[in-house]
Amino acid sequence: MAIPWGTLKSLLIFFGPILLPKALSYYRSVRAAPRIQGLKVRPLPRRIRLAISLLLLTAGFFLLLTLPPFSPEHIFRLTQSRLQIPADVLFTRLASLRPHNTLTPTDLALRAKFASLESRLVYLHLGPSTVATCPFCTSDDPRSYLYYFLPELLAPHLANLAVVTAATSALLTRDDPRGVAGWRAPAALAAAALALADLYLVAAHDHAANARALRLAEIDSFYWTARAARYAALAALDAGLAALCYLTGTQRAFVRPPAPAERLEAVVRGLGGVKGKINAAGVVKNTVLRDEELRGRCNAYWAHEVRLMREMMEDREVVEGVNDALLNRIDIAGIERDAEAYAKAVLMPSGEGRAATEEVVG
Template identity: 40%
Template sequence: MVTLSTLKTILFTLGPLLIPKLITWYRTQKVKAVTVPIPVQPVPGPVSKSLAILFLSAVLALISTLPYFAPENIFATTSTRLQTSNDVLFTRLNLARGPSGLTEADSILRPKIASLDARLLYFTYGPDVLTNCPFCNSDEAFTYFFYALPSITLPHLLHAVALGLATSSALCGPYGKRWRSVVTTIGIGLAVVECYLFGSYEWKTNARAVRPEQYVLFYWRMRVFRGIVIAVADVLVAGLLWLSSTNRMFVVPPSAAERMETAMRVLENARAKLNAVGIMRNAVVRDEGLRRKAEAYWRKEGLVMGEVMDEREVVDGVRNALGGRIQVAKVEEEARRYAEGITSFQDVQLQPQVG
């Protein structure tokens, strides 16, 4: 099993190589976000379904770590030493269980854990493997590993199905497509790591234990470790989907061709509006009745504005503005922004790539 010293060695070896790359990648993402500003949007509907699947997968993984769903460890239940005989062990087990007593599985397991090596393998691979394996032999410990391999990889296979469904194009649309390779790597990586931990574990570790408190319950610990890691992986993938789909991080800016196409659409929209304004103006000018109404409107507008400018409050306001009580520069800046807002066209916006 991987020890703390091994993890420290790996971190000190790979840390100086990975940390600068992560910092550079983060700065690149910030520069992209500033260069091509993309507005933050709510979580799209397809991504909401994917997040629900990942949440359900994480909850089920955490529930699987509860002791209620773990197989019973007869040595921990009876607080029995490994050197205790089978008769004493199962007598204590029968008394510990009370009215339920021994089961058929206990009868099958009883002759298979008669030796010390078999009991040590019991702590490594669990009771189901020792009970059901037809070809396993304690003299060849790896036979237990081969038999346990399907049960070890099955939870990761189900987890890979959940990850694949959450990032599929049919359910998540283009938002999950970009993370397919990452998700596949995570699913395969977790299965490989657990298989490696089982295959490299020193199964005779408990041979040195003299009291039940010193037992290393490797199989039961790995069940808990598996559930927690799968839940963390689901949370990580859900975070990636949420950040990328809402344009908070990992935004892929539009390509030059897409920006050109968007600019052309903006120009076409502006030309269509100008043509419409020109047609309306020509219609007003050529029609005598409409022309008279337009002239009357502007004459009345001039009279009204003239009367307004003659009012006492307006005169005082102009005097105060000229006296410096109102920030003229600020008013001019707001007027300039208002004019730019009127003449700008915002019907078409750049959208990030989600594929």
């Protein structure tokens, strides 16, 4: 049963001021979470690009199926006929629209079934293929048509579920195991919920309501409307999942922070790299000091550097600029305090020195 627009407007006016600020606050917190956790926006990894491309291609395919050229024929609309028209007249009109005035096998099967009004109602409810090809269905048992229609109903949902699980599989989310892979379970649940909702709406539809339609405009073409809505909903689900994968893949939003063990491992790895660079610098320094030629070149470089800096500091404009900065712009006392504290932190024992260094750097 449709909800009146007035009721929807009243609900929006009542709940809008309550829900909108909460939604904006949630959006801002989600956007700011990666920055708070120290995560930077990064280029999209290649595998996640493949996952997003798969989802967008599937969404585009579903949207393409909603267009009229890719939808099954609606005989009553095609021939501009009312529901109660005699079958012979209906298919005579249809034959005039076919090449060589020849009916197709599907048309002939429908012509045999359209002798009863119930078959026409089922046609509007479940589509032409179900009515034309079902081998065990009868108009006395309309539910038999629904059972035969179930594979056609569930096929796009199952195909989309396969695409969703493939796009969020470990093969394509290896570059971002904490982000994109986290959408696997919610996306699968959303796809399953969409399939159950679709099944419920089709099964609960009262196809007999069309029996009172006397004109073409009064006919409720449920099958074609539900088919377009089904593929549009699947496309929206895939496009939404692609957007979420993009946000998590680039670390813009919805990113889970690294576990403490992972963060500790990253710190240890970084310290190991720093230690390796320090050791390499020590090796280079020892090599330079032990070699007479390299030691001479090093001493010559520093002698030239000292002479160059002395000549620069003797320039009048430089002297005036330094004096102006020392007198007006720089807190010399604060710099001296920080330098003294840092020097003490370096020369203290390890525990005290580490705490003092952290205090100075902080």
